[in-house]
Amino acid sequence: MAVVSKNDAANVAEILRSHQNSILEEWLKAMTGATRRSDLMKESELRSQASRFLKLISDATETAGYDTHAPAWSATKEMLNEISSSRAQQGFTPSETATFVFSLKRPLFDRVRAAYAGDPQALTAALWSTTELVDGLGLYTFEMFIKTREEVIRRQQEDMLELSTPVVKLWDGVLALPLIGTLDSARTQVVMESLLQSIVDTNSKIAIIDITGVPTVDTITAQHLLKTVTAARLMGAECIISGVRPQIAQTIVHLGINLLDVTTKATLADAFLLSLKKMGITFSREKRDDQKTDQK
Amino acid sequence: MEKIPILRMGDYLLVTIQVDMHDRLAMALQDDLTKRISETSAHGVLIDISSLEMVDSFIGRMLSNIAGMSRVLDAETVVVGMQPAVAITLVELGLSLPGIRTALNVDAGMELLRSSMNGI
Numbered sequence: 001m002a003v004v005s006k007n008d009a010a011n012v013a014e015i016l017r018s019h020q021n022s023i024l025e026e027w028l029k030a031m032t033g034a035t036r037r038s039d040l041m042k043e044s045e046l047r048s049q050a051s052r053f054l055k056l057i058s059d060a061t062e063t064a065g066y067d068t069h070a071p072a073w074s075a076t077k078e079m080l081n082e083i084s085s086s087r088a089q090q091g092f093t094p095s096e097t098a099t100f101v102f103s104l105k106r107p108l109f110d111r112v113r114a115a116y117a118g119d120p121q122a123l124t125a126a127l128w129s130t131t132e133l134v135d136g137l138g139l140y141t142f143e144m145f146i147k148t149r150e151e152v153i154r155r156q157q158e159d160m161l162e163l164s165t166p167v168v169k170l171w172d173g174v175l176a177l178p179l180i181g182t183l184d185s186a187r188t189q190v191v192m193e194s195l196l197q198s199i200v201d202t203n204s205k206i207a208i209i210d211i212t213g214v215p216t217v218d219t220i221t222a223q224h225l226l227k228t229v230t231a232a233r234l235m236g237a238e239c240i241i242s243g244v245r246p247q248i249a250q251t252i253v254h255l256g257i258n259l260l261d262v263t264t265k266a267t268l269a270d271a272f273l274l275s276l277k278k279m280g281i282t283f284s285r286e287k288r289d290d291q292k293t294d295q296k
Numbered sequence: 297m298e299k300i301p302i303l304r305m306g307d308y309l310l311v312t313i314q315v316d317m318h319d320r321l322a323m324a325l326q327d328d329l330t331k332r333i334s335e336t337s338a339h340g341v342l343i344d345i346s347s348l349e350m351v352d353s354f355i356g357r358m359l360s361n362i363a364g365m366s367r368v369l370d371a372e373t374v375v376v377g378m379q380p381a382v383a384i385t386l387v388e389l390g391l392s393l394p395g396i397r398t399a400l401n402v403d404a405g406m407e408l409l410r411s412s413m414n415g416i
Contacts, residue, residue: 234396
């Protein structure tokens with residue numbers, strides 16, 4: 001069986017080499033017919049990619065047969081990797097990217113059929129192994145495409161982690177941390193670290209954690225909050241939790257979470273006022289003359 | 297053997313931990329500090345751990361113990377300058393050091409000690 005497939009491979013390699021130009025033309029035509037994105041990619045660029053790819057496959061088939069795990073195929077795979085990742089970034093759809101490989105089938109099969117014209121049995125075998133090869137390469141392209149996309153998603157997630165935890169200075173010695181979105185363990189870790197670091201950097205005695213933007217609080221979130229408060233206390237700063245919505249207050253009590261040691265306030269304004277009071281700062285409204293004349 | 301210096305500043309004792317704490321050093325500090333408190337009849341102890349980068353549960357417990365012992369000897373303990381990483385570690389270890397007062401830096405710590413002395 002292996003010998004037969006080796007012979008097939010040699011034949012296909014021969015076909016690929018001798019008919020390279022005509023296969024390339026037909027392949028390009030098939031790609032143009034199916035899903036050409038002239039807005040994203042130039043004709044000449046596609047052509048050079050395609051011809052380089054054909055050369056790589058014919059070389060690889062010649063030396064290693066259809067065994068795509070062999071080292072001889074690594075150059076081909078590398079190129080597919082490059083193509084699919086660049087296309088994923090350029091905004092091609094997955095099927096458009098996969099079509100790059102799959103549209104090679106028709107021109108290649110035509111040539112194989114012509115080569116095995118007298119022997120139907122050998123033709124079937126050759127077609128089968130060729131299909132397997134092209135499918136394998138196509139799937140590989142697809143996998144790489146998805147990998148690139150996942151990479152993009154992962155990077156965006158990291159960016160979001162960074163972006164979603166701004167520590168704001170409200171007053172000399174008062175920090176605020178407005179939390180928005182669901183708190184999971186990874187995010188809370190980042191929140192905790194950035195808050196504590198800012199406490200050290202700005203020498204702040206009071207930190208307000210505002211959870212107005214947190215949709216739900218479960219036991220884990222509450223635990224994380226308590227840990228942050230305790231860590232801040234260990235460093236010599238005091239934490240106030242503000243923006244507790246009625247629903248969250250109910251949840252906290254129903255869950256039996258002990259927030260007795262933590263100062264909580266309904267709004268950020270209340271928390272800010274409390275922290276100013278703790279620092280001994282008082283405000284008074286200035287009586288202005290123009291206001292009096294207005295009232296008259 | 298290395299030793300952690302205990303400085304006297306008026307009514308208070310000042311301890312700055314500037315080396316990595318290991319267990320024996322911690323025990324020695326406990327001994328020295330309690331001795332010095334009773335000798336000088338100090339009313340406040342300020343421990344600066346701003347250069348301490350790593351803690352384990354033993355050191356955490358030691359801090360807590362020192363605070364407890366000082367309280368028995370009628371001295372208030374303030375721990376100052378804890379690094380964020382150290383604070384996170386202690387919390388994760390479940391050591392929230394409930395008996396210890398904390399401050400951001402030595403200045404704030406001294407102020408805290410003074411204000412609590414005035415209250416008496």
